Amino acid sequence: MIAAGASSIVPLGVASADQRRADALVALLLGTDEVDAVGSWQGRAPSVQLTVAATTLLGLDDHPGELDGYGPIPAAMARAIAADPTGTWRRLLTDNSGRLLDYGRTTYRPPQPLVDHVIARDRTCRFPGCTRPARRCHIDHQLPWNEHGTTAECNCQCLCSRHHHLKHETGWTVTGHPADDLTWTSPTGHTYRAPPGHYDTPDHEGPPF
Incomplete structure (x- = not known):
């Protein structure tokens, strides 16, 4: 799913494969138009659990976030996902x-x-x-x-x-x-x-x- 959406977001040759996959993951999680066909699979937007330190969200450090079922993700990606106004956050x-x-x-x-x-x-x-x-x-x-x-x-x-x-x-x-x-x-x-x-x-x- 992520690989399929990667080339549609960033043209080949402009960014590395890892960068394209990272951009595709953010777009997928945020439900943006670029990967609408993937994000709305069977009519349901993806639901994920992301754990990230409050200090990282505030920009005080760059500790990686933890995406349930996937593993660590860069702080910048975690902050981008956190900016989604439809998300629900719980203090831990x-x-x-x-x-x-x-x-x-x-x-x-x-x-x-x-x-x-x-x-x-x-x-x-x-x-x-x-x-x-x-x-x-x-x-x-x-x-x-x-x-x-x-x-x-x-x-x-x-x-x-x-x-x-x-x-x-x-x-x-x-x-x-x-x-x-x-x-x-x-x-x-x-x-x-x-x-x-x-x-x-x-x-x-x-x-x-």
């Missing part, structure tokens, strides 16, 4: 290793990379005074899914079975970013602070002489 939050931490409203059950992140971050149940290890807890949506809560690190926290039921069935409420202090309020109006999980970092001293 990742950690420094590229693991996705914010799935928005696309899924209720937290995927494994998000589960691993929340467990490592919280270390224990986030109810005040509870020391049950996070790996034995449930992953709770602080703002419930049925109230438009998202499946994201900013809305997911570890709660043991007992305190998970306490939160959803007895009138206890919790506020605060799960990475920071949480404030729990009992049905009687009393508030309790739950500090975030932390890792001890002992001072490293040089070897004795």
